[in-house]
Every structure is written in structure tokens, then in C-alpha cells.
Amino acid sequence: MPDVQAKIFPIDALREFSIRVFLKFGVPKEDATQAAEVLASADLRGIDSHGVARLHSYFGLLNEGMINPKPRISTVRSTLSTATVDGDNGLGLVVGPQANRMAMDMAEKAGSGWVSVCNTNHFGIAGYYVLQALERDLIGWAMTNSAKLVAPLFGAERMLGTNPIAIAFPGKDEPAIVIDMATCAAAYGKIEMARRRGEPIPSGWAIDSQARVTTNPDDAVNGGALSPLGSDRERGGHKGYALAMMVDMLCAVLSGANWGPFAPPFALRQEISTRSVGKGIGHFFGAMRIDGFMEVDSFKRQVDDYIRVFRGTKPAPGTNGPLIPGDPEREAEKLRREKGVPLIPPILEDLRDISRQTGIPFD
């Protein structure tokens, strides 16, 4: 539902502001443009928490010298189809796209490419990376670990990030299937939203500091934790926990980044972890050539058929039937490219603060 207090901005204005902020800290022009592009992708696709809403955190970390604006990104180890990349503590928004391109380049030569990345920072939406792969007729995979928010099943404390998984499959006449999902039951942002509105949260989203299921968003924030996808033992919470661990293994353990509860915080105000077991956070990118398995056109026709069959599912009462993963984001993008991106007052205030501190005009 639209926020009446929101203000609408054309995406170009937001992108331009982001570029200028990154440039201010000595990020090279090409990298600043790339980083702003990843943020803009989140704003367009309606993933509001991952777009310019996060610029203040990047700004804070750059301002404190905690992110390297000019990283020398290096390949630590490689085979024909795998590599480990050290992001030299650069912006994840710069390191991520470069490592993803490496995975795609390898795929074009060897059929597939898989890159695990250490010494990096938050990379925006995982969906951005798999959309890039689609443009090259590749099936793209992207994952990242992140600072602890989620309790393992049977655990009473935060040990894992929201650790998202993205993968996309192109259609021919139908739009692509784009999966981009955190491995917890619900996003932290939804709990913050409920808290601001003074509303309860559904059972299954979070536990309190005593590991009891809670519907009070304050409990989740104050010493509690998010629940993994599946929520509890009966409904498969061990599966969401296992998926979050899989992401952590591929992104962080395999690359030499900090894993589990030791993943460094994204924002300055978050708790710093007590122990370091690697460098930065970690990402994992994959790319597979479709024609390494099947003729591209045949595959895309099957995907079209697949989408139509699933759209034809008998709908549950009170719904329009199943969505195809990526539908809501694509609809948001269509609308926002045309009408602009709504920003709510707390985000506006963050951006104005950056503007005040840098002298870069905002609105």
C-alpha cells in the first residue's frame, strides 16, 4: 500500500545521486556507476530495503574508512570452471558484479563458472546478478552471507544471516522466471515495519530472547532472532536452517570469508562480532550455459510452456492463482520506470543527511 508521506523520485535522479556519493569517496567513475546501477535495480524492482535506503550505510562505512573505495580485486585460485576471488574489502556493489562477470566468462568457455568471493561487503540484491546472466543466455546463480539475524532451529541466539539464494531461467515470449529469496521466514524489514506501526507480527517469523515464538516485533528486535524458512520443527524449520548454512558454506567457508555469527555487520550501529575467522563477508556466483545442456531455443520454449501451465493452475479461493517467481518485481519495475520510485520519510532523512555532509544536492 502506498505511503501517503512518500515522495516520488525518477530513478535517474536516485542513480545520479548515488554515483556522486560514491565518487566523493574516491570510487572510480566506472565503479561508482556500477554500484549505483545495482542499487537502482533494487529500487526499480520494489526491494526498497536494498536500494538507496542502504546508501547511508555504505556512506557511513566509506566515511569511516571501513570500505576500500579502490580495491584491487584478485583471483586467489582457479580451475577452468571455478575461482576464488579476494575483493580487497571493496564495495560489494563493485566486487560482486566483477566476480559475477568472471563466472559468466568462465561459463562461456567451460560450460559453467563458479566463483566464491571473500573480503567483500554487501552486494545489493542477489536478483541483480542473475538478471545479468540472462542477458548472456546463461542460467545465473547468486548467493551471499550476511551479519547474523537468524537463529538455527533449536537455537536461542542469532547465528546466521538472512543468506539469500537467487537463480533465473529465461523464457522466449514469456518473461524469465527469477527466484530471489532469503532463507528466513520473513524479512527483518517487515518486522521493523510492524514495529513502527505498532502491529503484531505473524507467529513463525521470530523468536524472543528466550527462544519462545513471539508475535511482538519488539521481542524480535530486542535480543530475539528471525526464524529460518519453515519457522519451527513441525513445519520444516530445519530445512530453512540447512539452506542458510549451505549459503554460508558456499559464500564464506569456501572463499575464506567470515561465516556464521562472525560475518561483520553492514551498518556502523550494528554489533561488531567478537571473532574473525576470515576476511569480510562472502558471495557465491554461478553461471551455466543453457546450450551446455540443451538447444537454447528449445529450452526457452519449454520455459514458456511451463509458465503458462503454472499460470493455469486452479486458483486457491480468494487468490488469482499462483504467481511466477519474479512477477511482483517485474511489475514494480514497469511501474517505477514510468512513475518513479517512492521514498518514505526515514529514507529521505537519511539521504538528506548524506547531502548535508557531502554537499551533494539531493532534493
Added chain:
Amino acid sequence: MPDVQAKIFPIDALREFSIRVFLKFGVPKEDATQAAEVLASADLRGIDSHGVARLHSYFGLLNEGMINPKPRISTVRSTLSTATVDGDNGLGLVVGPQANRMAMDMAEKAGSGWVSVCNTNHFGIAGYYVLQALERDLIGWAMTNSAKLVAPLFGAERMLGTNPIAIAFPGKDEPAIVIDMATCAAAYGKIEMARRRGEPIPSGWAIDSQARVTTNPDDAVNGGALSPLGSDRERGGHKGYALAMMVDMLCAVLSGANWGPFAPPFALRQEISTRSVGKGIGHFFGAMRIDGFMEVDSFKRQVDDYIRVFRGTKPAPGTNGPLIPGDPEREAEKLRREKGVPLIPPILEDLRDISRQTGIPFD
């Protein structure tokens, strides 16, 4: 809890019986041994639904000439790190291990190997395949699609299989992390068990024929459907649905197998799908060289550390704290290797029926 009516068998006796059944239908000795090994792996690991409990279904399909006992498994297409395999309608228990070996062989040469398989049948537990990869210091992945049981979120009918995902990571002194999970909220077998006992099922496992959440196991079986992991919209049911679709894409659409509601049934008594969009069901195997990313010993030491840190999580009240994925199966295996495998009366009856029809002695 142990079933008082269960009878205990040494794993060797079950394996030998399975081998003789497969041999009876002209399955070559080596393949029969392989197939029995995959079933035994399920029985040892406590995945009772996927071991000799399924022999009667394989028997029925072989008996009706619906599975090819002597498949000519062929590579349809390949690159350095990818391939599509046609299983020639062989036993999944034979086609799966061979395709998995191909993925592992490719990984040893090219860093990673990814094999999508069409024209195959049920392959047992996904966990078996990733355990094979561990023996070669590879990170193994395994997935399969299967006959429809699960409704998409907002759908009122079965459209997807339980589509499991497995992946494993080796430790050095600690046992491996072995993830093997269906992408639905709860296994169909659990609903059948509740039904036999006349007990309700937890909310979130299934819907009835009108797509209403149900706690009556009869509703789930009679025209209803399993719910995806996450159960409903609020708790992330769209995520479990997306994961099931991902598995379906990689296993079936990418290989040219039957996808979604068209995946053929496993047992003779199940409904045959109305339309064919490919050949058989599909699997997907992956293997990645650990040393394609990191020195193997360093990786394993990190996994050990990881496991210890997670075992040290503050436990939720009334629990012993988080398990590591693979713990329950490993404990079952230890016990069952020593004490034998308990089989409940309906399974005993199925095996005795095979014995009567084939003349192979059972008990």
C-alpha cells in the same frame, strides 16, 4: 519410537534380497548391486520410505515392462563442465549413480561438473549421491523431480513433486555436513503415518481439495495437496514453491524430462499424467572440487570449526540445541549397521509378496 510389530533385518540380508530381485528382471549384476546399494543407504540412514519399502514399486514397474532393466545410458550433449544424459528409461538407482560419476569425473578435470538427466526413474535418496562426492573430496549436489504432490502457493491442486535438494561439505575430524531435504513442508509419508494412527496433522503441512489449510490427513490424501516449505504466504510459502520450481527446472526442463504436473508416477497405482512434455523424470547432479576454491585441508578445518561453533549455540529451552544437518541420519546409520533395520508389517507384507511372485526367499 520403535514399532513393536517391526521385525529387524541385517542390512546385508536386505541388500541381498534387493540384488536378487533386480537380477530376476535381467538387470546386469553390477547394476543390480549398485541399485541395491542405493536402497540400503536409505534403510541405513533411517529414510525408511526410500529403502526396501520402495522395492515393491520398482518390482511392479519392472514386472510391467515400464522400466528398462538394461538401459543404454547416453550423453546427449556436453561441454567441459556440463552434460545432458539420457537414462534410456533405466532404473534411477542405476542411471543416477552413473550420471553422478560423470559429474564427479568432469569436476576432477574442469573444476566442476554438472549433469542434467532425462528419461530416468526414481533415484532413491538424494543424500546417497552427495555422500559419494565426499569420498572424492568434492562438494556434491543432487536433486530430482518427482510426481505431483505439492500445490504452488495460491494454487488449489498438485503441480510439483517433493523435489529434494542435497549438498554435502566434508569436515576433517568432525563428520560431514550433509543436507538432504524435500522442498515441501513435511513428507507425504508423515501424513500417511498420521492417517494410519487416526491422528491430526499440524497446520501448514497440507491443504484440502478446496485449498483450505487442513489438519485432517484424509483431506490431504483425498484430493488435497502438500504445502511447500514455508506453508503459507505469511510464513514464506512462496519460497518453498520457488525452490521446488528451481529443482524442476534444473532436473527436467534443462534435460528434456517431464516437468511439473506431467512427471510420471512412481508406483503403478498412482494417477498417470494426462500429457507428456519430455522423457521420464529428471535428475540434476553437481560436483565441485574443493581445491578449485581453497586448499582442501584448510577448508575441512574451517568446517570442523563451523560445526563446533554451531553445536555451541545457546540452546532453545527444552532442546539440546541445534543439530548439524546429517546428524540424525548418521546416528541412525551407526545404530542400524550394528543392530539391523526394523521393517514394519506393511513393508514386510510387500516384500513377502515379491518373494511369493519371484520365488526369491525373504524371511
